[in-house]
Amino acid sequence: MFRNQYDTDVTTWSPAGRLFQVEYAMEAVKQGSAAIGLRSKTHVVLGCVNKANSELSSHQKKIFKVDDHIGVAIAGLTADGRVLSRYMRNECINYSFTYESPLPVGRLVVQLADKAQVCTQRSWKRPYGVGLLVAGLDESGAHLYYNCPSGNYFEYQAFAIGSRSQAAKTYLERRFENFTDSSRDDLVKDAITAIRETLQGETLKSSICTIAVVGVGEPFHVLDQGTVQQIIDTFEIAAEQEDPATEPDAATGQEAATEQGTAADQGGSTDEGAAPMDI
Amino acid sequence: MALKLPQNSLLGSQSDSQRTLYPYVTGTSVVALKYKDRILMAADMGGQQLALGSIDLKPFSYVHMRYKSVERMKPIGKHSLLGASGEISDFQEILRYLNELILYDNMWDDGNSLGPKEVHNYLTRVMYNRRNKFNPLWNSLVLGGVKNGNKYLGTVSMIGVNFKDNHVATGFGNHLAQPILRQEWHENLSFEDGVKLLEKCMRVLLYCDRSAVNKLQIAKITEEGVTIHQPYSLKTYWEFSTFENPAQGAIGSW
Numbered sequence: 001m002f003r004n005q006y007d008t009d010v011t012t013w014s015p016a017g018r019l020f021q022v023e024y025a026m027e028a029v030k031q032g033s034a035a036i037g038l039r040s041k042t043h044v045v046l047g048c049v050n051k052a053n054s055e056l057s058s059h060q061k062k063i064f065k066v067d068d069h070i071g072v073a074i075a076g077l078t079a080d081g082r083v084l085s086r087y088m089r090n091e092c093i094n095y096s097f098t099y100e101s102p103l104p105v106g107r108l109v110v111q112l113a114d115k116a117q118v119c120t121q122r123s124w125k126r127p128y129g130v131g132l133l134v135a136g137l138d139e140s141g142a143h144l145y146y147n148c149p150s151g152n153y154f155e156y157q158a159f160a161i162g163s164r165s166q167a168a169k170t171y172l173e174r175r176f177e178n179f180t181d182s183s184r185d186d187l188v189k190d191a192i193t194a195i196r197e198t199l200q201g202e203t204l205k206s207s208i209c210t211i212a213v214v215g216v217g218e219p220f221h222v223l224d225q226g227t228v229q230q231i232i233d234t235f236e237i238a239a240e241q242e243d244p245a246t247e248p249d250a251a252t253g254q255e256a257a258t259e260q261g262t263a264a265d266q267g268g269s270t271d272e273g274a275a276p277m278d279i
Numbered sequence: 280m281a282l283k284l285p286q287n288s289l290l291g292s293q294s295d296s297q298r299t300l301y302p303y304v305t306g307t308s309v310v311a312l313k314y315k316d317r318i319l320m321a322a323d324m325g326g327q328q329l330a331l332g333s334i335d336l337k338p339f340s341y342v343h344m345r346y347k348s349v350e351r352m353k354p355i356g357k358h359s360l361l362g363a364s365g366e367i368s369d370f371q372e373i374l375r376y377l378n379e380l381i382l383y384d385n386m387w388d389d390g391n392s393l394g395p396k397e398v399h400n401y402l403t404r405v406m407y408n409r410r411n412k413f414n415p416l417w418n419s420l421v422l423g424g425v426k427n428g429n430k431y432l433g434t435v436s437m438i439g440v441n442f443k444d445n446h447v448a449t450g451f452g453n454h455l456a457q458p459i460l461r462q463e464w465h466e467n468l469s470f471e472d473g474v475k476l477l478e479k480c481m482r483v484l485l486y487c488d489r490s491a492v493n494k495l496q497i498a499k500i501t502e503e504g505v506t507i508h509q510p511y512s513l514k515t516y517w518e519f520s521t522f523e524n525p526a527q528g529a530i531g532s533w
Contacts, residue, residue: 098404099397106389139427140390 011123021127022120025149028129032075034165034198035062037133038158038172038191039144040182043215044135046073047191049162049198050208063212067092068219069102070136071212075162076149077129084128088112105136109145109153117151131161135214142215160194167197184215188223192231204232302366302417304328306351307490308452309362309421310480312460313430313445314468318423318500320362321477322351323485324510325492345492352498354505356381359395359424360498361402364449365437366417373416376405395424395431399441407439419449425502448480451488456480470499482513 006012007020014020035048050059063073064085070092074081091111095103112132119125127149134145146161147153158176160168171194179187191211196204206229214220304326311320326349351370352362355377363370380401384393393401399422409415415437423432433443446460459480468476474497485491493515498507521527 098401099393100400101394101397104389104391106391107387110387110389138391 009123010120010125010127019120019150022150025127025129026131029076029131029149029161030163030165032077032130032162033062034160034162034168034195035073035075035131035133036158036160036165036168036172036191036194036198037073037135037144037146037156038176038179038187038194039135039142039156040184040187041180042142043182043184043187043213043218044137044142044144045184045187045191046071046133046135046212047195048073048075048210049195050210059207059210063210063222064089065212065220065222066108066134066136067096067102069138069214070105070108070134071214071220072135073133073212075131075133075165080128080130081132084112084115084130084132087115088134102138104138104140105134105143105145106138106140108136109134109147112147113151113153116147116149119149120151133159133161135212135220137214137216158194160198162198164198164200167200168194171197184213184218188213189231189235192228193235205229206232298414299366299369299417302329302369304346304367305417305490306349306364306367306370307488308448308450308456308484309351309364309419310448310452310456310460310477310484311362311421311423311432311446312464312468312473312476313423313432314470314473316428316430316502317425317470318360318430318432319470319473319477320352320360320421320423320498320500321481321495322362322364323481323492323495324348324350325490325494326351326367327490347492347494348510350496350507352496352507354507355398355422355424356384356393357504358392358426358500359398359422360500360505360507361398362421362423362449362498363418364452365419369416369418373402373405373418373420377402392426394426395422395433396426398422398424399431399433399435399443403435403439403441406435406437406441410438421447421449423500425500428502430500451484451491452480455483455487459483478513482515485513485515 004014004020006014010019010021033049033051037044037046046063048062052059060078062078063071065071066085066088072085072088088108091108092103116128119127129149132147134147136143144156144159145153146156146159157179158172160172175190188211192209195209206225209228210222211228212220212222306326307323309320309322311318324347326346328344330343349367352360353374355361381393402420402422406416417437419437420435431443432447433441434447434449435441446464448456463476477497481495485493493512494510495513496507496510498505
């Protein structure tokens with residue numbers, strides 16, 4: 001991005017009608033590690049790639065439970081994300097206390113968006129540098145929203161944000177029409193596959209991704225490492241047993257050819273190396 | 280009318296001209312019950328006003344005036360009906376609060392709406408809060424409604440006590456109507472049976488509650504909405520033989 005003379009503060013318009021500070025804030029989201037979300041009629045799944053400063057440190061927390069029926073995955077400045085999660089938790093708990101009923105997701109998202117908008121119109125504030133994928137359930141069904149630093153929000157069937165999210169988006173674009181009627185487990189599998197797309201060749205391990213689910217009869221919770229690892233194992237085993245020309249598994253063919261840190265069968269890997277790749 | 284408290288009152292020395300110390304114009308019982316997948320509520324249209332003035336800082340407790348067309352049941356939003364007994368001006372204040380609540384709810388325009396459960400809990404919070412400030416809304420409220428096929432019936436008192444039940448009543452209704460309801464209420468009442476049952480309760484209240492007035496309204500809440508019927512009177516019977524000559528069986532000088 002090149003320097004502009006109109007980008008010093010958020011209350012200055014450019015002659016082309018842009019607020020550069022807000023756009024720079026959206027850049028910060030693009031630089032964060034990937035987060036994806038997808039929904040069916042009854043469930044919403046969030047996933048994110050865990051980044052750690054170094055091998056010695058723990059991973060940054062990017063998925064937050066806001067209430068039993070709402071959770072959020074963030075990309076960008078995680079500190080801003082933490083503060084916004086606290087705001088969301090507050091709003092949910094206050095609503096629950098007054099009305100003994102869960103806060104409808106759509107309303108929380110609008111409140112969040114209005115809060116972000118305030119920061120685009122005060123000279124002493126800066127926009128939040130975090131994009132939020134809000135997943136929730138209410139009377140009208142399962143919802144997935146994306147809140148961006150500009151104060152806009154959109155509802156999605158599936159979405160991905162952060163670095164290398166385009167690969168995940170492409171994968172999701174191919175599959176999203178089937179998501180509405182997907183089962184919960186298929187949705188989780190699709191989420192993990194979408195995350196794998198953003199890794200672009202790195203091995204998919206449960207230690208570098210976090211998955212969370214919310215659904216009818218299932219309060220929001222993060223799946224534990226063991227469960228995630230099992231799911232990763234199942235589709236790598238399935239990929240080795242199936243015909244390598246099948247569309248989504250062809251990508252695993254490439255992965256099987258590279259180092260296998262996790263799969264049980266080492267023997268099948270070299271056979272898959274010849275499979276054509278479908279990128 | 281400002282009541283001056285004695286100097287060393289426990290309630291503090293601030294001006295108390297705005298607090299409700301005792302109710303002035305009150306409505307009497309409200310009775311409500313669930314039937315099938317709907318709610319029925321009944322209340323009379325009486326309001327009675329306490330005498331003005333006081334002696335020794337104690338209010339008079341005899342009736343000074345009666346109002347005969349007080350509507351004590353009002354629809355709230357699309358799904359609920361609120362019935363109130365107690366101070367009518369406080370009921371009007373509650374209606375103002377709820378009006379604002381429903382207005383903001385509608386302004387979201389997003390397909391979500393506050394149902395009877397949410398309104399009931401909101402009212403509980405309001406009543407309890409006011410009680411904590413020693414400035415209660417002097418009402419006992421009955422909140423009924425149907426949303427998405429689920430029927431809901433609850434009550435809140437002026438000190439914030441709230442609960443839900445299959446049939447509720449306020450004030451004297453608790454003592455005179457609830458026993459009847461406990462005996463005769465069952466899950467599968469029809470509309471006609473429900474009305475008959477309510478009328479039975481209201482008739483007892485008419486006979487025994489001195490603040491009751493013989494002009495009542497029945498309200499029905501279904502999934503489609505709220506209907507408050509036109510007021511009507513109950514037939515009463517006063518030709519009991521003991522009334523004709525009350526002294527007949529009495530032996531003695533008085």
